[in-house]
Amino acid sequence: MSETDQTYSARQEAAIVHTRRGWRERTLIELRKAPWTAWFGMFVILCYLLVALFAPWIAPHGEAEIFDTPYAPWSAQFPFGTDQIGRDVLSRLIYGARNTIGIALATTFLAFLIGGGMGLMAAISRGWVDQVLSRLVDVLMAIPSLIFALMLLSIFGASAVSLIAIIAVLDSTRVFRLARAVAMNVVVMDYVEAARLRGERLGWVMRREILPNIMPPLVAEFGLRFCFVFLTIAALSFLGVGIQPPTADWGSMVRENAALIQFAQYDLKAGLTPLLPAAAIALLTVAVNFVVDWFLMKTSGLRDEF
Amino acid sequence: MSLARLIERLLQLIPVLLGVSVIVFVMITLTPGDPVEIMIGDQNITAEQEAAMREDLGLDRPVHERFFLFLGNAVQGDFGESFYHRRPVIDVIAERLPATIELSLVALIIALVTAIPLGVVAAIKKNSMTDRLATVGSLLGVSLPGFWFGILLLMLFAVQLQILPVSGRIGFSSEIEPITHFLLIDTLLRGRPDAFLDALSHIILPAITLGLPMTAILMRVTRTSMLEVMRQDYVTFAEAKGLRRNRILFRHALKNALIPTVSVAAIETGSLLGGNMIVETVFGWPGLGRLVVESIFVRNYPLVQAAVLFYALTYVMLNFLADILYTVLNPRVKL
Numbered sequence: 001m002s003e004t005d006q007t008y009s010a011r012q013e014a015a016i017v018h019t020r021r022g023w024r025e026r027t028l029i030e031l032r033k034a035p036w037t038a039w040f041g042m043f044v045i046l047c048y049l050l051v052a053l054f055a056p057w058i059a060p061h062g063e064a065e066i067f068d069t070p071y072a073p074w075s076a077q078f079p080f081g082t083d084q085i086g087r088d089v090l091s092r093l094i095y096g097a098r099n100t101i102g103i104a105l106a107t108t109f110l111a112f113l114i115g116g117g118m119g120l121m122a123a124i125s126r127g128w129v130d131q132v133l134s135r136l137v138d139v140l141m142a143i144p145s146l147i148f149a150l151m152l153l154s155i156f157g158a159s160a161v162s163l164i165a166i167i168a169v170l171d172s173t174r175v176f177r178l179a180r181a182v183a184m185n186v187v188v189m190d191y192v193e194a195a196r197l198r199g200e201r202l203g204w205v206m207r208r209e210i211l212p213n214i215m216p217p218l219v220a221e222f223g224l225r226f227c228f229v230f231l232t233i234a235a236l237s238f239l240g241v242g243i244q245p246p247t248a249d250w251g252s253m254v255r256e257n258a259a260l261i262q263f264a265q266y267d268l269k270a271g272l273t274p275l276l277p278a279a280a281i282a283l284l285t286v287a288v289n290f291v292v293d294w295f296l297m298k299t300s301g302l303r304d305e306f
Numbered sequence: 307m308s309l310a311r312l313i314e315r316l317l318q319l320i321p322v323l324l325g326v327s328v329i330v331f332v333m334i335t336l337t338p339g340d341p342v343e344i345m346i347g348d349q350n351i352t353a354e355q356e357a358a359m360r361e362d363l364g365l366d367r368p369v370h371e372r373f374f375l376f377l378g379n380a381v382q383g384d385f386g387e388s389f390y391h392r393r394p395v396i397d398v399i400a401e402r403l404p405a406t407i408e409l410s411l412v413a414l415i416i417a418l419v420t421a422i423p424l425g426v427v428a429a430i431k432k433n434s435m436t437d438r439l440a441t442v443g444s445l446l447g448v449s450l451p452g453f454w455f456g457i458l459l460l461m462l463f464a465v466q467l468q469i470l471p472v473s474g475r476i477g478f479s480s481e482i483e484p485i486t487h488f489l490l491i492d493t494l495l496r497g498r499p500d501a502f503l504d505a506l507s508h509i510i511l512p513a514i515t516l517g518l519p520m521t522a523i524l525m526r527v528t529r530t531s532m533l534e535v536m537r538q539d540y541v542t543f544a545e546a547k548g549l550r551r552n553r554i555l556f557r558h559a560l561k562n563a564l565i566p567t568v569s570v571a572a573i574e575t576g577s578l579l580g581g582n583m584i585v586e587t588v589f590g591w592p593g594l595g596r597l598v599v600e601s602i603f604v605r606n607y608p609l610v611q612a613a614v615l616f617y618a619l620t621y622v623m624l625n626f627l628a629d630i631l632y633t634v635l636n637p638r639v640k641l
Binding site: 135136138139140141142143144146147148150151152154155227231234235238239251254255258271274275278279281282285286289 | 321322323325326329330333334336337445446448449450451452453454457458461577579583584587598599602603605610613614617618621622
């Protein structure tokens with residue numbers, strides 16, 4: 001037995017300085033441990049955000065600028081050709097990133113604000129508030145959301161604002177269910193009881209006591225909801241009621257250029273054009289999924305694998 | 307589950323359906339655009355004729371009266387006349403429904419027969435190449451927009467290779483007298499194998515497109531629950547008894563691992579019905595989904611009301627069924 005083992009003192013151990021790492025350092029350490037899928041996901045998301053932010057500087061032509069030749073083939077001037085009325089496809093893809101991602105992000109935020117807020121409220125108040133909100137959500141969820149969105153859009157008209165509001169409300173039902181379920185577990189904790197007995201107001205209890213404890217599942221859900229909203233908007237645009245022309249967005253671009261597919265046997269590149277915007281959608285969705293998977297595994301150990 | 311509990315659960319569905327009908331009715335009343343004007347279009351008709359049309363369609367009455375009329379009739383299965391077809395809504399829907407159900411069922415079958423074996427193999431050979439490929443594949447399955455995958459398939463099989471038809475349910479030359487209105491069954495009943503193959507070639511692409519997201523979800527569920535079950539004591543015990551591996555897998559593990567898969571499949575079938583609007587539009591499939599989309603655009607109120615109620619009814623019933631299936635398959639769970 002060595003000497004050090006015998007000279008153990010509690011005081012010495014207590015004297016070891018525990019360095020408290022700043023959040024930046026902790027983030028860096030976590031990032032270094034991230035799997036390549038998460039890295040890939042973050043890289044893709046970053047690229048998309050940059051493209052979305054700097055669209056006017058990156059795009060070679062204007063969003064709605066019309067050139068003489070519709071359906072022009074791929075060339076140096078038009079890297080992915082032009083669409084049915086002669087707009088540059090690449091430029092519209094770039095502007096599409098801005099419009100589609102912007103609207104999807106705004107929608108998801110709003111959905112979380114509404115659904116999360118209501119869910120927490122239902123979990124804290126219980127009683128009739130919970131009953132009324134839960135039954136309302138049951139009813140809303142029973143109607144297929146795409147049909148619901150179509151009907152609402154035909155009432156309020158298809159503008160970006162109504163698109164965001166409608167999909168946010170419809171999607172907030174799912175957020176409500178999740179927020180309510182996870183908050184239910186936290187609400188019964190003693191420290192929440194203590195805060196309420198202290199006489200803190202409902203908003204304070206929601207924000208300071210409950211929200212921090214239910215963040216991880218909500219953040220993960222945010223990523224997945226974002227993808228879902230993204231696909232819903234694309235589907236609505238594909239049906240012709242989403243983002244309206246001449247604003248570029250990926251869903252309607254697939255529809256507008258779908259006719260090009262029949263030329264695939266003569267010019268493969270032209271046939272590929274309608275697939276580009278959809279590939280852009282798929283790549284972003286996959287990237288977000290990768291990051292969410294990693295985040296879930298890290299924060300809660302929830303994972304498909306064992 | 308006791309009978310009383312079952313009835314109680316069924317009764318709980320009523321307020322939901324009532325709520326749905328209120329929402330649908332209110333929304334349709336709020337919709338701008340007068341259906342009578344849309345129907346008239348460019349035709350020249352007198353004010354009296356227009357008033358008569360309005361009265362005929364019941365649009366001249368106050369809102370609350372229209373709602374109770376609608377509700378009272380709906381309970382009796384009468385949803386009024388379709389503004390466009392000038393026929394009872396229920397008939398128009400019944401005409402389109404078989405196409406949608408047939409498509410959904412084929413999609414469900416495709417999803418089940420691909421997802422379960424894939425999920426099981428992925429779980430047994432965890433972290434193998436097959437597992438990785440299946441996981442990435444399922445991720446892509448939920449990430450791809452449905453219409454994109456549909457267009458891709460169309461481009462490859464119908465346009466490039468020209469081995470499958472572009473749209474519709476069946477070719478002109480293969481049309482037959484309907485019996486069940488499910489073409490795949492009818493063609494066989496009529497003894498027309500050539501027509502059966504024709505119908506099959508029409509349904510295969512839309513069914514794959516529709517079934518893809520479901521395949522992805524079911525595969526993930528099967529894989530996870532299979533992994534979970536394989537860690538259970540009774541599986542270890544079966545191994546210790548020296549049972550053969552296949553027997554353990556299929557008789558002991560798979561039977562229990564499929565419980566979540568079955569109930570998720572039941573719930574997802576609801577979204578299959580709701581999500582087929584896109585697929586039906588892409589493939590020109592003459593089903594309910596396309597009818598509803600068209601009806602919303604032309605403000606054919608009675609039809610939209612009936613269709614949404616139908617969707618809601620299907621959704622709550624499938625959820626109910628999923629709950630029951632769960633308790634039947636897993637007797638430890640009490641509702």
